[in-house]
Amino acid sequence: MIGQRDRAQAFTLEGFIASIVLLVAVLFALQAVVIAPTTGGLADRTTQAQLQQEAQDALSVASQDSQDDNLSATVLNWDTDGEDEAGFTDANEPAAPGQGERTYSPEGFADQSQLGKILEERFSDDGWSYNVELVYADEDGDEFESTYLMYQGSAPSDAFTASHTVTLYNNSEMANGDAVENDTTYPIPETDTTSDRIYNLVEVRVILW
């Protein structure tokens, strides 16, 4: 009797030890995979945060510039007088997929805007790619649409973004001197407002990779 009970205890212990051996083996295998912060992508987290901040600063600087190529002037840089059909001034690159408006090359964008100058000097010259997207509310104000000022391809999953929202007013002047509310070719529509003073709010989004 007593011998049998002791035998059961021995089996229990054996079970415990076997399970621990297995658990340790699994843990060892898991720990063997080194997950460093850089495992997921090219740049490490600190560098990425730094670059994102630089892109954000580029937008802030461009928005506070008092010259005629600041951020809101860039958004309103619409040309209806050229020989081509209406489009962003001197934009010669093909439109982004599914979009109607011609886009800029990095050099072309640098010629036309403060934002383009900063982005070209800091990022394009160092081999980075970026898209500049304009996101705005539609006529009813309940859905959002977007168009591209610059399109260098579809962004990979490790891209990061910075954005700045600019306000357009009904009497904001476009590059050709017309008030924005009178132009029918401009892709950004007048959104639904009660006071008829604010035209639309446009988020300028820089996607960088």
Place this chain on the structure above:
Amino acid sequence: MVTDRRRETDGSTNNRNRGQIILIGAIAVAFIILGIVLVFNGVLYTETLSTGSSSQSASDAATTETEITQGIACLIERLDDPANETEDVITDDFSDRYQDAKGESKPEVTSIAPVEPENFGDDNATVEVSYNSNDLEYTTTLEIEEANCP
């Protein structure tokens, strides 16, 4: 050893066998403790890895202030009668539109409310901005002048 025990059924042998089991039991407990240490170590490691940078939200808040200041300053510049009109445009349109535009791209809510509209002048306005995101919440009062428009 187990077969030995089966054959010898007297009390003294049984006690010796029990001593072995206690020894093995102690080793098992030691392994269990080691295992728990390993598991906790792993959990802490994962926690350290998954903690993201939260410093970005502070710069988001600064961006929000700049956007609102510029939006309202340029609005004042464009209105015919800013002292009477600014408050209406902010409450009717700008506040809602701004909230929608920001909410479309980031998990944050910003509300803008005029403060002391009776003091709104031809070139200034005071608004209270409440900013809420998942890791930052604050309320601030912005005194905006027409000169803030770039």
